[in-house]
Each structure stands twice: as C-alpha cells, then as structure tokens.
Amino acid sequence: MKIPSVKGFHDVLPDESVRWSWIEQQARDVFALYNLVEIRVPIVERTELFTRSIGDTTDIVEKEMYSFEDRDGSSLTLRPEGTASIVRAYVEHALQQREPVSKLFYLGPMFRRERPQKGRLRQFAQIGVEVLGRDDAAIDAEVVLLLHDLLAALRIRNPRIELNSLGDAACRPAYREALRAFGEARRAQLCENCQRRLERNPLRLLDCKSSECRAATADAPVMLDHLCAPCRAHFDAVRAVLDREGVAVRLEPRMVRGLDYYCRTAFEVVAEGLGSQNAVGGGGRYDGLVKDLGGGNVPGIGFALGVERLVLSMADDAAGRPLAPEIFIAPLGAAEQEALHAAHRWRRGGVRVELAPGGKSLKSQMRLADKAGAPYVLILGEDELAAKALTVRDMVAKRDFTRAVDLTLSADALRAALAQLAQQPMEQRA
C-alpha cells in the first residue's frame, strides 16, 4: 500500500529545489546589503500567541490554524505566519536591551488550513523581514526599497508594490466608526461573514471577496481620507523617499491587510504568473504588537513573501541549473574499489565527482555519463588498473586519451592534468 502525502502538503523535488535554493541565496545576499541578520524561531507556539496577535476575527484564527492539544492539555499551534513568533522571541529574550534597533530576517515553513489552489498550500514557505525599534518614515521607505531590490534580484515578472496607510490609534477609531456606520446602512446587501464582523472588525468589509460586498462597498470611505496630521505627514514622507529613489508604487486605498495588528504603512506585492490570487506577499507597520505581547513600547515594520508564489512568478531562466559533476568515473570489472578510493581523495580536494557503480558495460556507463553532464569521463578498466592510469574521455571535444591520468594524483594535479589534455591539439591525441 502506498501512503500519499497530506492534502496541501507538497514535496519540492530536485528540479524545483534548485529554484528554491537560488531564491534563498538571493534573499540572503540582499538582506546582507541592508545589514539584516537571521532569526530562527520554532514552528510550534502556544495558541494564544496567535489569537492575541493576529486577532480572533481573522480568517486565520477563525478557521485556518492547525491547533492541537498537547499531552499536558495545553493548546499548541503550527505557526500560520512569522511575525508573532519573532515578536514573542524579541520580548522573551529582551532584545531591545541589547540593541535599540533589531533588523531581522527569517526563512521557513508556515501552516494554514486553506483550500489548496495554485501557489497556495497548507504548508507554505515564507521569506520575511522584521525591523523593530524604529517608527520614522525613513525606515518604512527603506523596508519598501529592500523589498523592491529583492524582487529585482529574484527576477520576478512585472512586480507591482501597492501602498496604503492604515492610520493609527489616533485616527483609526473614528474611521472604523465611519466605516461601520456605512456598512450598517447597507447591512442587507452584505455577505454573512461581513454582517457578523461588522461590529468587531468593519475594516474587513474592504477586502471581502464576495461580489455583493464589493458592489455594496464600492463607495465606502477609505482610511487615506481620514488620516490625522502626523499619519498624513508620515505617509507623505514615505512616498517622497520612494519617489526620489525612483521606485514606483501604486496607491491602493482599499488595502487593509488581513491582520489586526497593522497600522500606518501597509503594502502588498502582486506579480505575473499567479492568476487571480496574484499577491506574492505583503507587510506593514505594527507599532502596538510588541506591547500587546508583553514587551515595551517598541514599534515594528516587516513583510513576508511566499516562496511557492515567488517560484511561479520568477523569470523562467532565473535560477539556472544545479552544478554538474566535474568528472564522471566509470569503473569496469574489478576496478570499483580503486575508483571509490580515488573519488574520495578527489572529493576531499574539492572536485565534484560522480562515481558510477561497477559491473556495467562501458556503453551503459557512457549513457549515464552523458546524462550526468560531466565534461570528463575517467575510465578505469583492467588495463588502466594494471597501469595505474585512467583513460580520459573528453566529452566536449569527443576524443579519448588512453591511460593518460595517474590514478594517484592529488585533486589539484588532476585538475591541472585535465586542463593540459584539453589544450592538446587534435593530431597529438593518443
């Protein structure tokens, strides 16, 4: 009986994992340019961390979390996103006492029990950034610039950054009230979800996917028209920097982001290749979250990108191929042990070696070698073994050098010998 994988949980096979590794490496390179350091937090957290931070009227907390009771009766949850865990770790280890500003990044799997669809899995990977300890407009702009540079490095097809401000504790309550009153007046036209959430989370009206709700809220008030003077100045300053740096963004006044903790700067990235679910990721400012989770009054801003979605929206030739072996050793007859011995020496010296199993014909060895893509095949048959010298087949120039390379060479000497063979003019071939 075969045991299939769990719905929404995918394997990343070698063809695709090349792209994943490449994405991770590009991300690490860009993060280093911005002086970010990596943080690794656990996959499992106490359930209350997410109910308190993400908000209990969100889709994630209402119906998408993988929560389970541990053997001691406590409720644990597979993390549905990264920010809550990172803020929890930040508070738990009092990082604000070590560094006034923490610039962090993370990579890893997240878990949400959504309906699986293209680019949306139940276990999905995210690359994220969190900057804690600054609330000035310059850092918001810098985070968006970092996002922009990362999308360019990843060669994402036609990425677009959408930007909004969600106000703050001074101006959002009045806006919420205005939006709630607006929704209340159209209650009959709203979907059940929105009717239910109207009292506690009216902002969700704006990102409801139902067409009735979209029609009913087309002329709803937007936060941008209700910003207080400091929020307006902050938002204008962020936009001024982006303008000056030549980073185009699109204002998206209806963007509210899914989670309760965002304030002021909020942004999303959309790109080609994803169909209707075209968001690659997003983020924003979350100034109250550290305090909500028991820490000091520390502001924060961050974003996360979905790796599966990045893979779908990357240029096709972006990641390249995995490195081929430099040499392929084909042992014939009784030469297997000597071949392994030489392969081990050369590998320790930094040469990428594919070693074929013994007991095959030369013809089938050459088929394997062709597939492996190594430029040189080193053949070790009985004659070669007796002479302690390998026959080299140059796969590019299609010529053989009989017993031309000493079996006991060091890795460096092997490389030099192969380079010298490649230089030989055709008429000197053995």
Ligand SMILES: [Zn+2]
């Ligand atoms: Zn709705």
Ligand SMILES: [Zn+2]
């Ligand atoms: Zn405000």
